[in-house]
Amino acid sequence: MPDLEKAQEGTLGNPGPLGLFSFASTTLILSLFNVQARHITTPNLVVGMALFCGGLAQLLAGMWEFAVGNTFGATAFSSYGAFWLSFATIFIPDSGIGAAYAAAGGNQEDDAIAIFLTSWMIVTFLFFLASLRKNVGLSALFFFLTLTFMLLAVGDYQRKEKVTKAGGGLGIVTAFIAYYVGFAEMMAPEDAFQLPLISTAKRRID
Template sequence: MTTHETAPREAPMSRPLPGAHIADPAPLGLAAFALTTFVLSTVNADFVPQSLVGGALGLALAYGGIGQFAAGLWEFAKGNTFGATAFCSYGGFWVSFWWLAEKDLGNLGPEGYKVVGVYLLGWTIFTAYMTVAATRVSGAVLSVFVLLTITFLVLAIGWFDKESSNWIKVGGYLGILTALAAWYTSFAGVTAFTFKRQVLPVGPRA
């Protein structure tokens, strides 16, 4: 009776995750967002005179804009749609803010103020739906997006009603809280890599 030997089947090779060799770009994107937001928010909160807002413009372009956009491109390489959409979008926000601020916001007049209000309202809408997606990332990331949505909304109201500076000042305080939340989340990501374990809690996703 003839026996037929069969070659052992090869175990199916698992496909590596996209961009697995690339370092996590999220801490960079969050840090760039945090610092730029912090500096501008100190102006909105009147900790720094409004006349010095120009000092934040270089930071807005180089770090908040280009730095975040670069982080978003690396998120694309890693296959992270959420991170890519967020960082590229907010990188674009800071570049557009840099261009807008170069137009001397203080001399826009009532109609110009409404344009800035609409601009900020649009970012409120975008941030609100990104907040829904953030519920599936982590508690820390969710806190950043919740705070940022409220910040954009309050600032939008402030620009629609520019005669009252209180709304913008409140938006400045909220922006500082948003920056602190973003810094914490960035710090948690950096230390998780350097310590090879999660050092700071980031909270569970929903």
């Protein structure tokens, strides 16, 4: 997502760590709920995180990435900020979404959420392809996030709790990769140590 060199060239700091940490923390919390940590089966506490941390903070990071000229980071952060805002809306009673499906009966809500997650799996896979020319850290992040969305979608399509838990497990892995990449981007060249991201950018031959 972030492009440290472009951020340093502009008047703004690097917004990447803000977006990555916000994404990581919200993803970690929801993923822990998906694996039913501490026997939690109701994920509604994630709504606040999804609105303000995963949603608003990432959306702001995306706008700042536009300002420093990083189209990839801007598109990714803004997209996942919108994802978290829309996901949180599902669990807000006044949105009427849950009530509409409850009135309809059957398993329509599970199928609808599965379709929602499938669309984000496709978007994430496209980000994964784009990240192959960035660095190994980002590629790993989008690879595991694609698998996470896939398993969560399958879990809802098939009503398979074990598959959803597996998706939650991969979500935890994804969150810690995002923490790593965010921390690596936050470290300045003059800091005592650097975390490697292993650039895969195509080098220009002059």
